Amino acid sequence: MEEQVIISASHLKKSFRIGWNKRSCVIKDISLDIYKGETLALVGESGCGKSTLARLLMRMLKADEGTILFENNEISGLSEKNFRPYRREMQMVFQDPASSLDPRMKVRDIIAEPLKAWHVYNSKKELDERVLELVDMVELRTDCLDRYPHQFSGGQRQRIGIARAIALNPKLLICDESVSALDVCVQAQILNLLKTLKKQMGLTCLFISHDLSVVSFIADRVCVMKDGTICESAPANELYKNPQHEYTKYLLSSIPQVIRK
Ligand SMILES: Nc1ncnc2c1ncn2[C@@H]1O[C@H](COP(=O)(O)OP(=O)(O)OP(=O)(O)O)[C@@H](O)[C@H]1O
Ligand SMILES: [Mg+2]
Structure with missing residues (x-):
């Protein structure tokens, strides 16, 4: 069976203005397919x-140039209004939940916000039930609902961010350095949670990290990025066993090894 592509980008280019007469090209002709159900890792230095x-x-x-297809529909040229149905299908979990969660909102309202914005419930009871279900899915206790983000640890805050991101049952979840700010044990817990949710919800995941050792735990396939281009793309086990590009070899060689005496 041929694998289905969920999102396909061709020849994307993006530059930013720096100063009054200069531009810096940050994305230089990137083409990329993400297949349904996979976890694709995007790795590269800061x-x-x-x-x-x-x-x-x-x-x-x-983008300045290039096209993006989501489930074979071109989304790059759509107006905001026509793009709206696709927006809920793609959600993002950010690196720093402390700044991506509104500090003045209680967890209950943070998680309910996307559900309210999209009117995906018929009654207050249904909304409350969905919020409870989401809290349970990210393995938080229900007594967290009336607390504020600053009253949680980094790992718990990231769970709140994940609950919010999956609230609308997206098809594609983009995790941008979502575990980079956490210590190693909590990183493993959040990665396990993402793996479980992915299975449970049939999610496709784009997992962004600068750390190839973190990625090895979660990725099916890895794209290595350097200076706005993708220099190597391979199934995770192949890439770790037999890296082809010099830059991939360099990244792999810079993973710290634990020295046991
Ligand atoms: N809005 C913007 N205006 C100008 N330059 C930008 C803008 N956004 C990003 N850049 C520049 O684009 C380059 C790439 O930034 P980007 O945040 O995509 O990198 P990254 O790979 O995600 O890095 P990190 O691992 O540190 O998160 C950087 O040099 C950054 O300064
Ligand atoms: Mg980044």
Whole structure:
């Protein structure tokens, strides 16, 4: 059976103005397919353009050139109004939940917000039940609902961010350095949660990280990015066993090894 592509980007380019007469090209001709049900990792050093690429795919930024197809429908040229149905299908989990969650809102309202914005419930009771279900899915206790983001640990805050991101049952979840700010144990817990949710909900995941060791735990396939281009793309086990590009080899060689005496 041929694998289905959920999102397909061709020849994306994006530059930003720097200063009054100069532009810097951040995304230089990137083409990328993400297959339904896979976890694709996007790896590369800081500043290589990973978040910019994610924002282009989600149409949070407009590409200078190139096209994006979502389930075979062109979304790059759509008006905001026509793009709206696609918006809920793609959600993002950010690196720093402390700044992506509104500090003045209680967890209950943070999670309910997308449900309210899209009117996907028929009664207050249904809304409350869905919020409870989401809290349970991200393995938080229900007594968290009336607390504020600052009253949680980094890992718990990331769970709140995930609950909010999956509230509308998206098809594609983009995790942009979602575990980078957490310690190693909590990273593993959140990665396990993402794996479970992915299975449970049939999600497709684009997992962005600068850390190849984190990615090995979750990715089916890896794209290595350097200076606004993708220099290597391969199934995860092949890439780790037999990296082809010099830059991939360099990234792999820079993973710290634990020395046990
Ligand atoms: N709105 C913008 N205006 C100008 N330059 C920008 C803008 N957004 C991103 N850039 C530049 O584009 C480059 C790539 O940034 P981007 O955030 O995509 O990198 P990244 O790979 O996600 O890095 P990190 O791993 O640190 O998150 C950087 O040099 C950044 O300064
Ligand atoms: Mg980034």
